[in-house]
Amino acid sequence: MKKNISTAILLISLAISQSAFSQIYSFENGIVPEDWKADKGTLSISSEKYKSGTQSLQINWKQGDILTIPSPAGISEACKSKNGGMNVWIYNESPIKEKIVFSFRNEAEKEVCQLPFLLNFKGWRCIWAKFQGDMNMPSKSSIQSVEIQFPQHTQKGVTYIDLLEFTPKVSWQNMSDAQYKVNRTDYSLIPDFTGYRNAIPKVEKVITDKDDQITVITNRLTAWYLGSEQQSSEKWVKMRKENEKVFIQNGLKAAQKIKIQYNEDRTPKGEPLFPMGAPSTIDGIEAKKFRTINENILLPLALDYRKNKNAQSLKKALYIYDWFNDQGWADGSSMGTLCFEKLRSSGYFHSFFLLKDQLSPEQLERELQSLNWFTMFGICYQLPSHPGEVADNLRALAIPKLIYALSQNKIQEREVALTAFKHYMDNALGIAPGFFGTFKADFSGYHHRGPYNSAYYPHALYAGALIAYLLHDTPYALSETTLHNLKQGLLTFRFFCAGLDVPAGTVGRFPKGQQILETLLPAFAYTALSFKEPDKELTAAFKRILESSDNKQAITEYISNVNSNLAYTSTVGEIELMAQLASTSITKEKPVTGTLFMPYSGLLVAKDSLFHFNIKGFSRYIWDFESSATENTKGRYLAYGQIEYFDLKNRHKSFNPQEPDFDWNYIPGATTKVLPDKILQDKGGSSSGHRNFSDETFLTGVYASDKNAMFSFRMHDITYDQSFRANKSVFVFEDFLFCLGSDIQTKDKRYPTVTTLFQSFSRNTGEERIPEGYILTDPSLMYAVKGGAVRTSCEGSHTRAYIEHGNAPEAAKYHYYILKNKNKVLARQLLSNESPIEVIAQDNDAHIVTHKTKEITCGALFNAQKTYDGQLVSQVNIPLSYILEKQKDNSFKLSVCEPDMRRISHAHMGLLTEEDVIQQEKPYDTRLTINGLYNVKSPQKPVEVSLDREKDKTYITISTIRGENYTLLLQQADN
Known part of the structure; x- marks a missing residue:
């Protein structure tokens, strides 16, 4: 995968173990x-x-x-x-x-x-x-x-x-192994390796091999590694092969330093090797790591033997297996901890598959036992209590688990192992409860208990898709439900990507790692080819991404990159399968447009052919940001209401952390306190220092149609400044976004509070003061601000524009529009008394607005105790958001989002226990009171409706869960 996260993991490993x-x-x-x-x-x-x-x-x-x-x-x-x-x-x-x-x-x-x-x-x-x-x-x-x-x-x-x-x-990461025990009861971060090792290899009903289908799976995996030669003349295949040659040559060069030496008793005489948890130097001596050989040497040796028949490479690889084993790389050996070691061992796992037929019986049995230990294959034999799996275990260990199953000596053992593996993967790729990973009900992807699209989740998607392809059309094929999850995961991923970039608020600790989608092109191919006929939707999406001239360079770079660090994927077979899908007659899809709210990401996406917007918040269930000692240290405000845009035509975007002067206090759309860097990077009151939750459950989004949507959340910082609050809403219409804020408050008198309009690194900006407010432009958009104190700060080509709320505001507000087409006539109209937009409520009880021309009303109802007089939706029994669209014949379409997940949370991720993480979301009987008499139907689920003719009211009860959107169709009833 493109994003290399090794630096952070290594720093963490060293930090926790340098006293060791x-x-x-x-x-x-x-x-x-x-x-x-x-x-x-x-x-x-x-x-x-x-x-x-x-x-x-x-x-x-x-x-x-x-x-x-x-x-x-x-x-x-x-x-x-x-x-x-x-x-x-x-x-x-x-x-x-x-x-x-x-x-x-x-x-x-x-x-x-x-x-x-x-x-x-x-x-x-x-x-x-x-x-x-x-x-x-x-x-x-x-x-x-x-x-x-x-x-x-x-x-x-x-x-x-x-x-x-x-x-x-x-180290807190210490773990039990076959030699000694430690007292660990929480396995949420350090898996139960010994428990998995001791699992009995047994399944309830063994799926037997039919027509030698296990050999079919083995041959597919072999072709994935080595290529099938069926696409040998294809330009991408040639490119991958050439870069693979360089990878092999570099590995052989590095392997020259390794001398094959044995004692008289055949014990290898290699130098000491250490796990990742050891420091880089011990007593002034460099500590050589297993990881270095795993990443740089083992796989090139294996490929060289399989492709070039180099017997010396085979001999050296077999020596390395012996050397590793003597140094502690063995069944039941924890080497202190395997917390990260299991994730950085792809060279070992994949080289084993390529060379296993050349191992002596004793070596094969020894390495199979080691593979069972390091891959935690025993989890496949344990009946899971809930769906899901940690993304790390999917991206790094799914293929190695399959390798272990395929490598069993006896056919009966292979059948049992493959049956267990199939059931494990179906469960692992299921919809997980609570904070658990990886797939969520809205096809967000979780790691570290939150949405993570720059790494982890895309890697897990890739691994799941590859497994689906390898097993398809055999007795061990993944279920239809699993294929559906993979398909929807990929299609949703491509929807929330702008070009190849994931939303900035979902990048975890990698703010410069937004470009990801090209790395999932093979996953589209694997999944599409896992159906009886290539899936049309996946193929059409694949072709649109592949054939875009904007993506050519990124795709070329992906094909050219061959490595075996975290998860080895850069094979010749990978590119052959992409070429196979590209050669089908299915045509590419049209540009993807529309709106989508993802409650598990706290994210609203709105996109048309010219612009893509991402709007991000945090809540009791969605953390704010992730950082490490060196990564994303200033990213505190990424989810404070960020409105990120991509100008797809002119290639501009609002989030530019690659710029040296990028100011992390001024995230467009966010309401923030402007802090000195030292304080912005401070860990605050939380012992975690990041992945902080709010105590507010109100984070909603409604996507009523392709052109109309809304986002609203109650922002509360309970980590750094518990007095810092704001109510923030964004209403998406065809030509503009309407941004409304209220009750912005903090008792902190030291630093100013602002809501940022834009931060630009182009000189193409402008500002005009008019009686009703301000009209500003950045290179792509126009901003019309009603009232308030707008400030701009220009330093060379760097411009920051923001609404100033002052120090320690008590109930500050804002009211502004973002215009897609820079139509100044429309901007003036929106700020005038002739505006098509009417603000009905902008306070701590609700944000309610009406688009009078289109007859659309949008409401964020924070207070369920209040009656909203004069509105069709006059009362609710739980806070929610809605969009009401008038239809023909005095009928209405009412789209509703009730956001509370109703499960446990804490101040930050580090406080969540294993039990907390898997707590299920709970449904609620949401009741809406409607002024007037209506017959009501929902296309999604049954609703309970009662009409009070005396009071002229309709009462609607619908079971809501997981922040999902529900559509209610209201038809006026006869009196």
């Missing part, structure tokens, strides 16, 4: 600490095995031996800290079904806690364990000495220890 080797016993001085004593065995410094530098502590132990370590360095501080504990690497020569026990003792030599560690392995293993949290040490205990107690039933053995540390901060 801060005060260590590395034994590089060649001396056994003089006060370390073994009762029976011997201690020596060895250069045979080492995890850093060139030496480690070799323990030749005997049955019942005890190694005593009095007053080890760092133990005093470590046992005082809640997160204090031990980190250590251990090498075992001969697997046995016995444990060593780390026993921690106080001054009276009484044991205060212990950690058993199973020796049923060969190679390196790692421990990250907390005294209090994992070993249940009482909080006020002190540790004076450590005993390592060796097995009671084995006569002797050899164990090596390196990088032993007693630290006040063991």
Whole structure:
């Protein structure tokens, strides 16, 4: 995928683990600490095995031996800290079904806690364990000495220890593995690897292979990697092949540094390797990572062997598997944590599939066990309690899970594994409840408990689509419902994209990563080709994107990019399938236009052939923004009512973070406090620092037709300034957007509060003051502001235009229009007494406006206790928004959005528990009181209607859920 998110993940990994080797016993001085004593065995410094530098502590132990370590360095501080504990690497020569026990003792030599560690392995293993949290040490205990107690039933053995540390901060990401246990009960961020490992490979009803259809799946996957040669002359295929050659050549060059070396016992002699959680240097020595070899070397070696028959590449790849295993890349080995390691191992997974037939039986069985562990395949055997899956697990592990299933030795095992995998994928690609990922009911895509379109979700869509293609038309094909979800996910994604760009308010921590849609073109092809005949809608959408001259460069760059970092997708087969779909006779779709509200994204999209608008808010259920230590640090206001536009004809847009002078205080459409950079980047009162929720449930959108829509939300900052509030609405009509704000308030007297009109980096701007207000222009649009104090700030070509609300406003308002065609006559009319727009309510109870010419009334009703006299919709029993359109014969079309999800939330994402995340949305019997007598129908669901002829009122009750839109057709009833 295009967006490389490795920097953020690596920084996070290093930040959480850099204390892990801060005060260590590395034994590089060649001396056994003089006060370390073994009762029976011997201690020596060895250069045979080492995890850093060139030496480690070799323990030749005997049955019942005890190694005593009095007053080890760092133990005093470590046992005082809640997160204090031990980190250590251990090498075992001969697997046995016995444990060593780390026993921690106080001054009276009484044991205060212990950690058993199973020796049923060969190679390196790692421990990250907390005294209090994992070993249940009482909080006020002190540790004076450590005993390592060796097995009671084995006569002797050899164990090596390196990088032993007693630290006040063991990583929160530590996890149980096959050797030892930690006390983790919440698996929302760190999966239950051992639980999945121990899952019994069993399904309720095995789907049997028919006509060797498993071979069909295997052949499809092989062709996806290597190509089928059926499209070998196609220009894109040629381009991909040429760039794949470069990828292979670069990998072979990097592999030259790896020397194939074995000891006499066939143990590999490679240098130490570390997981991502380790720091970049240890004791001044660079820590070489598994990830480097996974991303840069393993897959090129495998491709070189399969495509060029290079036996030396095969030999080196097989050596790397042995080397990896000896260094701790093995079944049941956590290496401290696999939180990110499982996501950055595509080279290992994919190379295994390409080379598995060349492995010895022992190697194959060993690597299959490792694959089962790292891919968490065991989850496929567990009956899920709800639909959905974390996007990370889909994008990084869906294909590796399939590889594991296809690689089972016996046909019966393959059938069971593929049956389980098929059921897992159908569930994973189902509509998930609450904050859980990935697919939502409106086809938003979630990660980190919120909409995430710049990464994660598109990657998950891709993985799901590829699985659908590989399994289609076999007994293990994904369900029709799953295909529908993939299809709608892709079509919705292309709808909310402007060109290739996703909405700015849904980019997570990657504000410069909006260009994404071209990376999903293969997913369109995979899904379209998974139907009995190529799906017409998907193919038409695919062709429009593909054939647009505006997209040519981006598509060429995508085809040219071959890598194996997070998820390896850049294969020859990928491009062949795109070419196959492109060659069909189905014609491309027309430019996509219309309106759409996505309640799970807090997003309204309105687009025609010339302009695309995205309007974004946050709420009790939608977080505000995501950042990291280095990414999107100023993105606090991205969801504060941002009105983003794309001028599709002239290629202008409103959100330009790539500009060095872009001012993050002035996000167009947003109501913000103008803060110094230091404060804007401050983490505020939330311990999370980002992904903050509001306490307001009112975030609504109504899309009544292709040309008429509305968006409204009650903005409340509960993180940085709890006094900061605003009610914000945008009403979308054919020629203009009408923006209405009220009750803007904050007690903060230090900084001015503004609502930004535009921020431009072109000199083509203008401003005119007229008696009714202001008329301004940026390169694409005209802004007509009624009253208020409009300010512009120009520095060279950089212009900011905004409505100033002053410091500490108490009930500020705004009223302005955004005109698509820069029609100054219309702008003046809108600001005059002859305006077609009438504002009926602009206060803390409601925003209600009427387009008199078109006979359309739009209402955002914040207060369900109030009666709205004079309106057709006179009362509701829960806050909601509506658009009322007059039809012929005094009938009306009433479109309604009731936004409350009715599930738990907290101040920020970090406070959500596993149970919170999967809490289901709840329906509500929404009641509307209508002035007059009407017969009412809804095309979507049954409604309850009662007429009170005495009061001349109609009462409508409809069950509402998930912020969905409902249409009510009102036909005047006979008296």
